[in-house]
Amino acid sequence: GQQLNQSPQSMFIQEGEDVSMNCTSSSIFNTWLWYKQDPGEGPVLLIALYKAGELTSNGRLTAQFGITRKDSFLNISASIPSDVGIYFCAGRPGTASKLTFGTGTRLQVTL
């Protein structure tokens, strides 16, 4: 099965910094989802995007559905220690019903 290209693979940032990560696909997607996973737990949905160009916020998190429908971005502003975890993107190709997941971005925050 196809996997999305998610970058960066890992990030070490200082508390208070802004974070950006992205996912790209070689094919068109009609849904993008962003999840956060804490160690040993299931992923928790952060933001869902359904329309090209859509920009949606959830507190300090903002995600965008790329205009080409082949990419999506997640930004975290003013990071705090509890932002630590693995962030996954997931997308649904235009002609399929199953989600495809990225390989994750591991975020570590230092004080």
Place this chain on the structure above:
Amino acid sequence: DGGITQSPKYLFRKEGQNVTLSCEQNLNHDAMYWYRQDPGQGLRLIYYSQIVNDFQKGDIAEGYSVSREKKESFPLTVTSAQKNPTAFYLCASSMASGRQETQYFGPGTRLLVL
């Protein structure tokens, strides 16, 4: 409390043994999914079911079996044919499979081989 429950949290399997992982949801969701997660990798789909008494193979179904006798329950059996079963198993559910489907995940079961 509405949600998805998975049990047990940890499961140990002996060589040649079949083990069954439980997944229950009280969200009244139609579709349910099983994923496998290995370290440093994304989630890979094992099986999914869009309606009771029906299910389809995902990308890595070999060595696994499922049933969907009730809307709320979607148990996964890891058979002895699965030669590398050590992984974190995640169950998910969604209202319906479709354009605006959003999947919600359970807390996961970690399977270890003795």
